[in-house]
Amino acid sequence: MRQFFLNVTRYPRYLVTFTLGVMNSVAKPLIQRFNNPITAVALIGALISGCISLSLVLRAMVYGVPMA
Structure with a gap:
C-alpha cells in the first residue's frame, strides 16, 4: 500500500x-x-481574440444559450 x-x-x-x-x-x-513589430501586433491580437472566444464559449457552456 x-x-x-x-x-x-x-x-x-x-x-x-x-x-x-x-x-x-x-x-x-x-x-x-516579438522582435518584428507587425508580428508582435498580430500575436497580441490573436491572444486577445483567443481569450475573448474562450470566455464566450465558457459563458455559453455555464449559463446556457437561450433557444430562438
Missing part, C-alpha cells in the same frame, strides 16, 4: 513538469517573434 501512495504522489510532479515543458516549448518561439 505504501508503494501505491508513493506512485500517486509522483503524478502531480509529473503534471507540473509536463505543463511547464509544454509552456516553455510554446513560449520560446513566440517570444522570438
